[in-house]
Amino acid sequence: MxxxxxxxxxxxxxxxxxxxxxxxxxxxxxxxxxxxxxxxxxxxxxxxxxxxxxxxxxxxxxxxxxGAAMLVLGITANSQIDLVKLADPILEELCERVTETVQLRILDGIEALCIAKCEPSRDLRVHAVVGRRRLLYAGSPKTLLAYQDQHMIDRCIPPCPEKFTQNTPTNREIILAELARIRKQGYCVSRGEVSDQLVSIAAPVFAMDGTVIASLNVAAPAFRTHESELEHIIRLVTSSAERLSIGLGWQKSAPMGK
CATH class of the missing domain: 1.10.10.10 (Winged helix-like DNA-binding domain superfamily/Winged helix DNA-binding domain)
Incomplete structure (x- = not known):
């Protein structure tokens, strides 16, 4: 009751x-x-x-x-807290350099979960919410999905994906092709897939063993994100994600993803 x-x-x-x-x-x-x-x-x-x-x-x-289950919870909670503690200064520096909203997301079940954020002081900005969940097949959360095994990918792409905007990918083959592109180039660019007039750029964060445990994401209004600015943000996001990965013990020579 x-x-x-x-x-x-x-x-x-x-x-x-x-x-x-x-x-x-x-x-x-x-x-x-x-x-x-x-x-x-x-x-x-x-x-x-x-x-x-x-x-x-x-x-x-x-x-x-x-019991044993509490040990698992404790290790998981500790790793997430350490991740946020390590990521905070990197998020703040990235936010200052791009003057746009920055988020850190992790995989939680079949969703992406925001566990940290940093927002610029400008009036017109993307508002992020710690604890907010997103589906993995649309928008910048595809960065997390791209590095999962095929069984997980199949679980996360429904037969008829929900359409949030006119730009949401709703064809399984298109989504799979985008995931392959993300793995090849090492970052994701999403243009209005979850919210109209919103551009997101995300890069994977690797753990010591080469698995992807998080993604670093910059979200900005589309009218402010021209191609020249987009290239600049991509360089900053990927380099920031790499710094965080190295802080977690990852080495460039390690295998990337699965």
């Missing part, structure tokens, strides 16, 4: 229990129930559910500790 503010009470209680386990590993159900103010039977049911999901685990003395 959801509350009026859309929170789910059982999820809230489960999270309280999880944090109690994190603060005091190896505590038993009785102590955890007392520390979270719930009945022992309810605490046990929630703990059992989380144990089945490998979020927590029971030790030899029937106490509880964090």
């Amino acid at each position: 959801e509350n009026s503010d859309y929170s789910v009470n059982s999820v809230v209680k489960a999270f309280e229990l999880l944090m109690a386990v994190a603060r005091k590993p190896h505590a038993g159900v009785t102590e955890l129930a007392r520390n979270t103010g719930m009945t022992k039977s309810r605490a046990f049911r929630l703990l059992h559910t989380m144990e089945q999901c490998r979020v927590i685990a029971r030790d030899a003395g029937n106490g509880y500790r964090l």
Whole structure:
């Protein structure tokens, strides 16, 4: 049963229990129930559910500790935080040099997720939102999709792609050809594919093993992005993405993508 503010009470209680386990590993159900103010039977049911999901685990003395799934979450969260920390000064410098909005996106399931941004002070600019998701087959998120394996690419291109503007690619063969072009040239240029009169330029960010873990993107109004300016932005975006990749341990001699 959801509350009026859309929170789910059982999820809230489960999270309280999880944090109690994190603060005091190896505590038993009785102590955890007392520390979270719930009945022992309810605490046990929630703990059992989380144990089945490998979020927590029971030790030899029937106490509880964090499980293997939390290790995965912790490593992932830490890598994303490190990525943003490393990317922030690069985003700020790129934003200052192009005086347009800059975003850092990662792959999240079958979508692109904005995890960092930097916007110029000028009045007319593209507004970016951290946490906003985009489909991968249209616009600059194609940069992320281009370097995935064929199975992932097939998952992300629907049989009938949604058309956002007159420039949205809705033919599978056209999309696949664009992905091949992105891999060959090392960057993506999108002209009004997701939003009319918007031009986006994006380049891949590589991890140490050569896989693409993010994309660096500049978004600008089309009327301000003439061909000469476009070439300038492409050079800055690709060099900035390369700097971030090198900061993550990637070497130019490493294989690029899959």
